[in-house]
Amino acid sequence: MTTRPNILWFRNDLRLFDNPALTAATQDAAPLICVYILETRHTDRDLGGARKWWLHKSLIALQTSIEARGGRLVLRRGDAADILVELANDTGAAGIFWNRRYDKAGRSIDAQIKTDLSNNELAVSSYSANVLVEPWRLTTGSGSYYKVFTPYWKALQKTYSPPSELPAPDILTPLEPVASDPLVAWNLHPRNPDWSIGFDDHWQPGEAGAHDRLDAFLNGPLATYQDSRNRPDISDSTSGLSPHLAFGEISPAHIWRRVQDLITSNQTSHDDAMVFLSEICWRDFAYVLLFHNPELTQKNYNPAFDLMGWRSSDRDLMKWQTGQTGYPIVDAGMRQLWETGWMHNRVRMIVASFLTKHLLIDWRHGEDWFWDTLVDADTASNSAGWQWTAGSGADAAPYFRVFNPITQGEKFDETGAYVRKWCPELRGLPKKSLHSPWTADAATLKRAGVILGQTYPRPMIEHKTGRQRALDAYSKMKEIRDAQ
Numbered sequence: 001m002t003t004r005p006n007i008l009w010f011r012n013d014l015r016l017f018d019n020p021a022l023t024a025a026t027q028d029a030a031p032l033i034c035v036y037i038l039e040t041r042h043t044d045r046d047l048g049g050a051r052k053w054w055l056h057k058s059l060i061a062l063q064t065s066i067e068a069r070g071g072r073l074v075l076r077r078g079d080a081a082d083i084l085v086e087l088a089n090d091t092g093a094a095g096i097f098w099n100r101r102y103d104k105a106g107r108s109i110d111a112q113i114k115t116d117l118s119n120n121e122l123a124v125s126s127y128s129a130n131v132l133v134e135p136w137r138l139t140t141g142s143g144s145y146y147k148v149f150t151p152y153w154k155a156l157q158k159t160y161s162p163p164s165e166l167p168a169p170d171i172l173t174p175l176e177p178v179a180s181d182p183l184v185a186w187n188l189h190p191r192n193p194d195w196s197i198g199f200d201d202h203w204q205p206g207e208a209g210a211h212d213r214l215d216a217f218l219n220g221p222l223a224t225y226q227d228s229r230n231r232p233d234i235s236d237s238t239s240g241l242s243p244h245l246a247f248g249e250i251s252p253a254h255i256w257r258r259v260q261d262l263i264t265s266n267q268t269s270h271d272d273a274m275v276f277l278s279e280i281c282w283r284d285f286a287y288v289l290l291f292h293n294p295e296l297t298q299k300n301y302n303p304a305f306d307l308m309g310w311r312s313s314d315r316d317l318m319k320w321q322t323g324q325t326g327y328p329i330v331d332a333g334m335r336q337l338w339e340t341g342w343m344h345n346r347v348r349m350i351v352a353s354f355l356t357k358h359l360l361i362d363w364r365h366g367e368d369w370f371w372d373t374l375v376d377a378d379t380a381s382n383s384a385g386w387q388w389t390a391g392s393g394a395d396a397a398p399y400f401r402v403f404n405p406i407t408q409g410e411k412f413d414e415t416g417a418y419v420r421k422w423c424p425e426l427r428g429l430p431k432k433s434l435h436s437p438w439t440a441d442a443a444t445l446k447r448a449g450v451i452l453g454q455t456y457p458r459p460m461i462e463h464k465t466g467r468q469r470a471l472d473a474y475s476k477m478k479e480i481r482d483a484q
């Protein structure tokens, strides 16, 4: 009698190392069907363009690693439940294995598949792989989920110790023949135009790229992370691991183990390392918020914000999207995003504050733009980040904290290298007026070759005016809420 195969369903865990579902599926040396499904039904939202680019490359990398071990990656597009039933029936599979996901649409698909497919003939098993701690595990003294980050971080440090690492299997035995789509037929990579040219210079999607990035970060920038993480003008001041984590090319548990090893062997400063691990925990915390508030991508966490008098202006939104606001730090960020699919965290906060406060445009428009343009776009971190900045989120920045784009630029892009890189038309301006070109005198502008309103826009709204308008809108919102 031939051994019945197992099915491993890859989702946002495109890795072979430290992959619990893969380890479990290969335990009994049965043939393995590795499948990736481009899910077309039941998903809340299409993949954004930048993520599609990454996915294309990451699947090629995964395919290559699987083939190097003798296996094969089956690609299918459609409804995951239908595809898995068909695969299981056609191959007589004994088990289906996957790592868990935490968004609303994903969870309901997975629950349905588990109910429909689990029976005596077929076992469906799921594992924790993509967060440090699953979002329902840690609760406060009163039994509710944590709504504030710092106590969550403290609780996690007290209870978490990473599981032992799981080696990648040496050999994968495929079951031939199983039909597979050609990857190119999925049209994930942009064509006509191919706007991704700049992306290749910045990223190496796939598991090997993730580990290279982690090594480079641990061997250098980690040592000064605490101070330099807020400085977009210092290149590689942060790890750049976010897209690798978003696609599950590396596990947070592995990052934790590597950093802990450095701390234990005194090879890095304890404080810098712990600040870095706390950022990894912010990612977990975003999943906690999403898990307990499945509508976080669409609904204000704080319902008072349903009464907010947002402005509607396609023209203003487009100026923001294209980096033409007239505020150099904002424009630099939006252009970095467009060209590389990524933006520095400090600048994400500045541009998000500018959109929701100075322009008084609903955070959902910004979240949507980020969703389409970020290679690391993540349901939990993106909506939590936007709601936090807009003031409508859990543990949010208070609404009255309106980032001043001039002083933020001067403080965090202290050398000006960031603005000079992404807004080259301002390169000739001295530091003093780099973040506020309209304050430069005529001779300075002339020397720098800047003609305001022509080579670089004037500010679309004056800072004080924008700030006051936001504060007024907030007071009005509170007034209406209190009167209800």
Ligand SMILES: Cc1cc2nc3c(=O)[nH]c(=O)nc-3n(C[C@H](O)[C@H](O)[C@H](O)COP(=O)(O)OP(=O)(O)OC[C@H]3O[C@@H](n4cnc5c(N)ncnc54)[C@H](O)[C@@H]3O)c2cc1C
Pocket (backbone or CB within 6 Å): 229, 238, 239, 240, 241, 242, 243, 245, 246, 279, 280, 281, 282, 283, 284, 286, 343, 344, 345, 346, 348, 349, 352, 370, 374, 376, 377, 378, 379, 381, 382, 383, 385, 386, 389
């Ligand atoms: C408006 C807004 C939108 C955001 N959207 C996303 C998103 O879609 N996807 C995403 O991964 N991050 C998002 N972030 C969080 C953060 O900006 C990025 O995770 C970070 O910039 C990624 O760069 P890095 O890998 O070099 O980070 P590092 O500083 O090296 O941090 C290491 C890892 O910790 C995690 N992390 C760090 N900061 C945060 C944070 N504030 N929230 C959650 N996780 C964090 C990331 O996984 C990151 O890779 C958003 C933040 C804001 C303010």
